[in-house]
Amino acid sequence: xxxxxxxxxxxxxxxxxVSRQTVNNICVTRRQLLNNISLAAxxxxxxxxxxxRTGVGNDYVNYIQNAHEINVGGVxxxxxxxxxxxxxxxxxxxxxxxxxxxxxxxxxxxYLYLKAIYDSSESFAMSFLLFxxxxxxxxxxxxxxYYFVLAITLYSLxxxxxKEYLKFILLIVFAAFFHKSxxxxxxxxxICNRKWNRYFYGIIGVGTAAAYLLRDYIxxxxxxxxxxxxxxxYLTEGVGLSESILSIGRCILILIMAxxxxxxxxxxxxxxxxxxxxxxxxxxxxxxxxxxxxxxFGYYLITAQIILIPGIxxxxxxxxxxxxxxxxxxxxxxxxxxxxxxxxxxxxxVLPYKSWLFDHVEWNNVEENLMYNNR
Numbered sequence: 001x002x003x004x005x006x007x008x009x010x011x012x013x014x015x016x017x018v019s020r021q022t023v024n025n026i027c028v029t030r031r032q033l034l035n036n037i038s039l040a041a042x043x044x045x046x047x048x049x050x051x052x053r054t055g056v057g058n059d060y061v062n063y064i065q066n067a068h069e070i071n072v073g074g075v076x077x078x079x080x081x082x083x084x085x086x087x088x089x090x091x092x093x094x095x096x097x098x099x100x101x102x103x104x105x106x107x108x109x110x111y112l113y114l115k116a117i118y119d120s121s122e123s124f125a126m127s128f129l130l131f132x133x134x135x136x137x138x139x140x141x142x143x144x145x146y147y148f149v150l151a152i153t154l155y156s157l158x159x160x161x162x163k164e165y166l167k168f169i170l171l172i173v174f175a176a177f178f179h180k181s182x183x184x185x186x187x188x189x190x191i192c193n194r195k196w197n198r199y200f201y202g203i204i205g206v207g208t209a210a211a212y213l214l215r216d217y218i219x220x221x222x223x224x225x226x227x228x229x230x231x232x233x234y235l236t237e238g239v240g241l242s243e244s245i246l247s248i249g250r251c252i253l254i255l256i257m258a259x260x261x262x263x264x265x266x267x268x269x270x271x272x273x274x275x276x277x278x279x280x281x282x283x284x285x286x287x288x289x290x291x292x293x294x295x296x297f298g299y300y301l302i303t304a305q306i307i308l309i310p311g312i313x314x315x316x317x318x319x320x321x322x323x324x325x326x327x328x329x330x331x332x333x334x335x336x337x338x339x340x341x342x343x344x345x346x347x348x349x350v351l352p353y354k355s356w357l358f359d360h361v362e363w364n365n366v367e368e369n370l371m372y373n374n375r
Contacts, residue, residue, distance in 0.1 A: 001340050003353055007049055008132045008336065011042045015128040020118070042128070043114060046137060050106035054099070054356040057142040058349035064098045071096055081177025082145055099356065105144045112151035113137070120158055120270070121307050122314035126328070130306040133336035138343065141350045146296065149175040149182045154303055160189045161270045185300050192276035192301075204280070208287035215290040244285040247298055251282045253331065254305055257312065257324065264315035271315075274308035277301045 017038045019031060055061070069076050070086045089104070090096050113131060121127035131137055140147035152175040159168035168189070175182045211218060258265055258275050265271045281301035288294045313325055343351040 001343075001351060003049075004138060004340065004343075004351070007045060011045050012125070012129050012132060014038050014041050016125040018118070018124045018128075020122075020124060039114060039118065043110060046110045047103075047107050049353075050110065050141070051099075051103040052355040052357055053102070053141060053353065055354050056350055058346055059142055060102075063102070063144065064096075067098055067101055068096055078145070079177050079180055081174075082179075085178075102144060105148055106140070109140055109144070109148045109151045110137070112148075112155050116151065116155040116157070117306070119155075120161075121310050123310035126310040126313065126325075127306045129329070130309060130332055133332040133339075134306065135336070135339040135343075136303065136306070138339070138350050139348070142348065145179045146181070149179040150299055150303060153182060153185050153300055154307075156185075157189070157273070157304060157307070160193050161273060163193070165190070181296055182300070184297055188280065188301065189273075189277075192280055193273050194276075195272070196276060201279075204283050208283040211287035212290070218288075219290065244289060244294060244298065247295065247302060248282060248285045250305070250335075251278050251285070251302060254278055254309065255282070257327075258308070261312050261316060261320070261324065264312045268311065268315070271308060271311045274304045274311065277304050278308065 015038070018035050066076055066078060067086045067090070068074075070078065070083045071090045076083065086101065089101055093100055113136070114128075117127045117131065118124050140151075152171060156168050156171045156175075159165070159171070169186060172182055172186055255278055258271075258278070265275045278301070281298050284301065285294060285298055288297070291297075309328055313321060313328070316324060340351070342348060
């Protein structure tokens with residue numbers, strides 16, 4: 001826990017030295033040089049913690065086993081792009097070197113998040129603060145394929161805002177070769193990028209209620225898309241409104257903030273997109289509460305909150321900006337404290353932190369048990 005706090009505080013402090021500006025194509029300015037040094041320092045710290053970890057995350061062992069099955073030609077449910085990546089990597093390594101697997105995907109994920117924040121946020125420092133305190137970075141130690149494509153979707157929003165839909169779709173199709181659930185963002189982001197009127201809000205409300213009432217039919221469709229979930233505990237555990245209450249509460253608080261500062265939303269294309277995504281997330285969490293792992297779809301909508309909040313604050317001034325900024329920082333600190341408290345729980349398991357630099361002997365025993373159980 002102390003390590004995570006140090007990483008968070010140190011990288012946030014560096015993030016406040018980063019300032020967005022127009023790129024000078026003729027020469028590198030002093031400001032650009034400082035930005036590059038700061039971004040490189042943040043990237044180095046985050047990737048070090050990611051690459052040096054071992055056994056951190058509730059599915060770490062499952063990913064080792066899955067990669068082994070891919071390498072030996074076994075039956076897996078993972079997507080062809082990820083399977084090809086594993087095959088090529090293990091062939092180049094000459095062995096099933098899963099540390100390289102986690103390391104490379106982790107580096108790519110962190111780079112995409114930083115790139116998306118730097119290019120799209122009105123305040124890199126505030127977005128990065130939220131990225132860390134909302135636990136997005138540390139949660140990326142889990143479900144590495146999913147968080148890789150989640151980073152891609154955050155980056156792809158730049159094309160949605162500009163309505164460059166061909167680039168957006170091509171990027172999402174590429175991501176689908178690593179996690180097919182990402183295809184859902186194509187219609188969702190398109191809908192959110194349109195101007196909504198009061199009738200459309202009514203449609204969302206009716207649709208939310210209808211989705212819940214037709215949950216049996218929707219579940220049949222979901223199981224056709226994800227047959228691996230059939231007859232598993234996922235259909236009985238981890239479902240219901242109680243499982244999403246934290247995400248719903250977060251979305252509602254941000255909705256209240258946005259409504260109090262609606263002048264920052266009304267005529268801003270990017271903020272309107274992120275605002276609509278937040279509303280749609282509330283509808284999804286409530287109307288789809290019966291769907292196993294609904295958070296997988298919800299995160300595609302709520303991750304943009306780290307761009308929306310700085311976008312709102314940047315257009316405020318005076319006491320309103322001051323008080324709103326204080327409220328956001330207080331919320332972020334409290335949320336991070338809660339995240340650290342639950343980070344030990346089975347559903348997250350990103351604590352305690354272990355590194356192959358210090359726990360190599362212990363982890364070797366885990367690997368031996370894994371291989372023995374799969375004989």
